[in-house]
Amino acid sequence: MRHRPEAALVLAAGRGTRMRPLTDTVPKALVHVAGQPLVDHALDRVAGASLRRAVVNLHHHADQLEAHLAARPSTSCARPSLDIALSDERACLLDTGGGLAQAAGPLGEGPVVALNADAIFAGPEPLVALLDAWTSDHGFDALLLLVQREATRGYTRPGDFFLDAASAIGTPRRRGEADSAPYVYTGAQVLSPAARAIAAEIAREDPVFSMNLVWDRLLAEGRLGATLWPVGPGFPAARGAWIDVGTPAGIAEAEAALERWRA
Numbered sequence: 001m002r003h004r005p006e007a008a009l010v011l012a013a014g015r016g017t018r019m020r021p022l023t024d025t026v027p028k029a030l031v032h033v034a035g036q037p038l039v040d041h042a043l044d045r046v047a048g049a050s051l052r053r054a055v056v057n058l059h060h061h062a063d064q065l066e067a068h069l070a071a072r073p074s075t076s077c078a079r080p081s082l083d084i085a086l087s088d089e090r091a092c093l094l095d096t097g098g099g100l101a102q103a104a105g106p107l108g109e110g111p112v113v114a115l116n117a118d119a120i121f122a123g124p125e126p127l128v129a130l131l132d133a134w135t136s137d138h139g140f141d142a143l144l145l146l147v148q149r150e151a152t153r154g155y156t157r158p159g160d161f162f163l164d165a166a167s168a169i170g171t172p173r174r175r176g177e178a179d180s181a182p183y184v185y186t187g188a189q190v191l192s193p194a195a196r197a198i199a200a201e202i203a204r205e206d207p208v209f210s211m212n213l214v215w216d217r218l219l220a221e222g223r224l225g226a227t228l229w230p231v232g233p234g235f236p237a238a239r240g241a242w243i244d245v246g247t248p249a250g251i252a253e254a255e256a257a258l259e260r261w262r263a
Helices: 038-048 062-071 095-102 126-134 193-205 211-220 248-262
Strands: 007-011 053-058 083-088 112-116 119-122 142-148 161-164 169-174 183-191 224-228 241-244
Touching (some): 007 038, 038 053, 038 119, 095 211, 119 183, 119 248, 142 169, 142 211
Parallel strands (some): 007 053, 053 083
Antiparallel strands (some): 142 183
8 A cells, every 4th residue: 555645735836827817916826716715725625635734835926825824723623733834936936846846845755745726626525535546556656636527617728638547547648639638637646755756856957847747757657647536426517526716717617616516
C-alpha cells in the first residue's frame, strides 16, 4: 500500500485574468462562491480528506490573501484542524510546476496532494476518492483526478485526456490532435517524492514552468496514472458536477450546482 500524503499544496497564486474585472482588485482565490472565498472551499476539501497541513502559494494581491489566511480559524465546529503555511511568489509568478518546486520546504517530505483553488466540486469529497485510489496497489508516481466532460459546468475547452482503464486507475493519454477528449483534469493530483524530484530538477534550469513538463516526463516513462471523480451510482448527471470557476459566469454555475448537491 502506498504511503498516504500528509500535506497539500493549494495553488492560488494566479492573476485570474479570465475573472476580470473582479480580479482587478482582489486575488481570484478570494472571489466568493456560495458565501465563502474559493481558497476556503479548497482548504475545506483538504481538511475533509483528513490532511492536517496545507501550503498556499500567493502572488496576485498577495497581501490580501495572506491577511485572509492569517485570520482563518485553524479549527471550528464545522472545520477540522488545519495548519496553513504560505509559499511566497510575490517576486515572480512561478506557474504550477515552479510553484510545486518552490513550496518543497513547507510541504515536507513524502507524497503530496496538489489542488487548484479555482475549481468547485459539487459532490462526494474529491480528495477522499483520490487518496483512496493513491493508496491502492499501482506503479504510478503521480495520480491525476479526472472528470467526464459531460459532468463539468463552466468548462468550455475540448477536454484534456483519454483514459485507458480496466479498473479504477488507468493510464491517461493526452488529447493531442484530436478535436475533443472525454475527460477533464479537475486540478487535483497526488505526486510521489520521485515526481517531486523531477519538478526540483526542472526548477534548477528554469524556476518558472508548468506541471505539464513533469507529466510529460512521467508519461514517457509510464509513471503517470489517473482515476475518475465522482464515484457512486447515478452520479454525476443527476446529482452534481465539477465546475471551472475561471470566469464570472462560473460563479453562478458553481452556486447552482452546490445548491443542487446540498438539496
